[in-house]
């Protein structure tokens with residue numbers, strides 16, 4: 001997710017490591033933080049209508065951080081009413097594009113200025129390494145808002161080649177009220193992927209973070225209001241998926257819902273749309289992405305470094321994780337050896353320690369799920385090369401080290417189902433056709449990587465792969481200029497990032513004008 005493109009050093013591209021605190025400073029700063037824990041509706045914080053609250057915990061300690069307002073259907077109604085009122089009054093959609101741009105740019109600047117605070121919040125709430133949250137996630141969050149803001153006054157409509165005596169324009173208009181339901185793996189960034197284009201195109205938004213990771217989005221919304229986003233345009237309703245998320249999915253006055261998460265919940269949004277108002281549904285739903293390593297690669301250390309980023313970065317909690325390493329039989333042993341060497345630079349541990357590269361899994365249920373898959377892999381006959389156990393249990397946190405299975409067949413469950421943890425399946429092949437067949441033999445189609453020194457192989461295989469993003473000699477998703485979305489059960493309905501993201505939050509309008517009289 002959001003890895004800046006190419007190069008040998010993907011972590012260094014956007015890293016702003018001057019902001020990253022050492023552990024002592026991080027702990028001291030956490031002590032001084034004031035967390036926002038109420039719903040953000042119509043420009044202000046408020047408790048849930050029925051006063052309910054739920055605990056959010058630190059996955060690295062298992063301890064409670066604070067409690068958060070537990071919204072319900074009535075709170076979603078209030079947020080949608082505020083969003084609809086803002087839309088009807090045109091306070092955002094009809095604001096001069098330049099003015100809307102300036103406000104979003106000010107918000108992006110403010111996110112940059114608060115990157116350290118936001119990153120600390122994200123680290124304790126999501127278990128993600130501080131080096132990633134402060135150094136990458138928050139700069140990327142700001143960059144996403146900024147990129148879409150800058151596009152606001154640079155995108156034009158069209159004039160159609162209509163017959164003499166007519167003028168026909170094709171323009172884009174905001175869809176209206178957008179509902180967004182986002183996951184816990186990149187809480188701020190995934191919110192920004194929805195909010196950037198949805199707000200840039202003039203919509204009002206009601207957004208729900210995952211209940212495990214509510215805190216950063218509440219602070220982001222407050223910074224947005226301070227930057228000038230009008231009341232009612234950006235609303236955050238915290239609470240569980242099966243109440244708040246379902247209320248968004250079923251709501252008759254939401255025009256479009258953007259969802260990132262599991263395929264199972266994505267299906268529900270489609271059903272709710274059909275049962276309610278046929279709202280537009282945009283789905284981004286995970287994957288089981290292949291990384292194909294051909295026999296001709298010369299830089300095996302580079303391949304291993306990229307392959308490790310693909311599956312171990314963010315604890316493998318990544319929809320585009322390269323969880324299937326499909327390697328030519330002749331190079332498998334060399335690749336496993338290179339991976340073993342690479343893993344020496346992937347320390348697992350306290351997410352507040354800047355040297356940590358693998359933090360904690362999001363929750364105890366998720367830890368159990370990942371470990372259950374390890375057991376499934378063993379029972380299916382795959383060979384566990386490394387990892388596969390809970391470690392650092394004395395911390396109370398949910399840690400699993402890099403886990404590699406060798407001898408995996410593509411029909412095994414560990415090769416077919418999304419594990420969403422640091423678990424890599426190594427599968428061998430003999431021919432190019434076999435590699436492509438294995439790579440495409442999946443219900444998903446989000447991302448893929450190809451490693452080869454042969455340009456012909458690279459182009460041929462990139463065309464053959466059924467995936468929304470194909471990277472050559474890297475694990476990469478492109479950057480903000482390129483669209484991100486999946487084939488098959490990885491989702492459909494639109495794309496995040498790039499100007500294509502603007503399309504998904506706008507209606508296309510034809511205006512047909514018949515001219516009276518004639519100058520001839």
Ligand code: NDP
Pocket residue numbers: 181182183184185208209210211212239240241242243244245246249260261262263265266268284285286287318319418419420
């Ligand atoms: P979910 O799909 O359940 O969660 C994603 C979002 O959907 C969260 O905001 C969640 O809210 C919400 N949600 C959950 N249940 C419902 C519901 N019934 N109606 C409406 N909204 C709902 O993912 P999980 O957290 O359960 O993770 C399970 C698996 O899903 C992972 O192991 C992974 O395979 C996949 N996943 C994929 C992601 C991706 O980036 N594509 C991201 C996250 C998960 P809440 O958490 O508050 O209940």
